[in-house]
Amino acid sequence: MSGTNDKSLLLLVRHSPYGSSLARASIDVALAAAAFDQAVSLLFVGDGVLQLLPEQQTEQQGVRNQGKLLASLPLYDIEQVYVDAEAAQRYQLDLNTAPLNTQALDREAMSRLLLTHDHLLGF
Amino acid sequence: MVLHTLNASPSSAAFADCLRLIAPGDTLMLLGDAVYGAVTGSPDRQALDSSGAEICVLREDAAIAGLDNRLEGATLLDMDGFVELTERISRQLAWY
Numbered sequence: 001m002s003g004t005n006d007k008s009l010l011l012l013v014r015h016s017p018y019g020s021s022l023a024r025a026s027i028d029v030a031l032a033a034a035a036f037d038q039a040v041s042l043l044f045v046g047d048g049v050l051q052l053l054p055e056q057q058t059e060q061q062g063v064r065n066q067g068k069l070l071a072s073l074p075l076y077d078i079e080q081v082y083v084d085a086e087a088a089q090r091y092q093l094d095l096n097t098a099p100l101n102t103q104a105l106d107r108e109a110m111s112r113l114l115l116t117h118d119h120l121l122g123f
Numbered sequence: 124m125v126l127h128t129l130n131a132s133p134s135s136a137a138f139a140d141c142l143r144l145i146a147p148g149d150t151l152m153l154l155g156d157a158v159y160g161a162v163t164g165s166p167d168r169q170a171l172d173s174s175g176a177e178i179c180v181l182r183e184d185a186a187i188a189g190l191d192n193r194l195e196g197a198t199l200l201d202m203d204g205f206v207e208l209t210e211r212i213s214r215q216l217a218w219y
Binding site for chain 2 (some may be wrong): 014045075084114118119120
């Protein structure tokens with residue numbers, strides 16, 4: 001598998017946690033890539049920041065808790081997590097309460113982030 | 124440089140998110156319902172132009188939409204041209 005580890009992967013997470021299956025799919029891809037020792041970063045953009053709200057209550061709904069799934073990512077060495085600062089502001093999201101450590105980026109910084117990764121996947 | 128492929132209508136979140144992350148020097152390929160964003164003189168087209176990216180439109184999708192003569196200044200590409208673009212720009216991001 002030589003040559004597979006030197007490419008960096010950025011997942012752009014753009015959808016709310018429970019409106020579609022895309023949020024789950026992005027986690028699945030992140031974990032799969034991490035399992036193969038690929039460098040994975042996540043960028044939560046637009047409605048994607050809604051996945052970072054604390055206190056998501058899924059017990060009664062029979063769905064997996066997206067916030068808890070995200071909280072587990074550092075266990076898989078996924079620690080490069082970035083957030084659309086404007087969207088966080090729009091939804092009054094306090095990043096200090098998010099399920100994992102994140103770094104807030106403005107628009108220009110997000111554009112630059114795209115250029116520092118080899119592969120870009122949008123969810 | 125990033126090749127953004129956008130396949131969502133101008134009123135969608137995907138379209139708005141894409142516009143926010145696109146940078147001067149990038150190339151934007153409009154497909155499907157996104158072709159309506161390139162209509163000459165529309166606010167969406169103005170937003171696309173002010174991004175500083177090169178605006179390309181898939182010719183067959185524009186034709187189906189009835190926009191053949193309403194896309195001044197945009198680069199119209201057929202499927203071969205689109206494939207060529209994907210060969211030239213390796214860093215690609217799909218918005219849908």
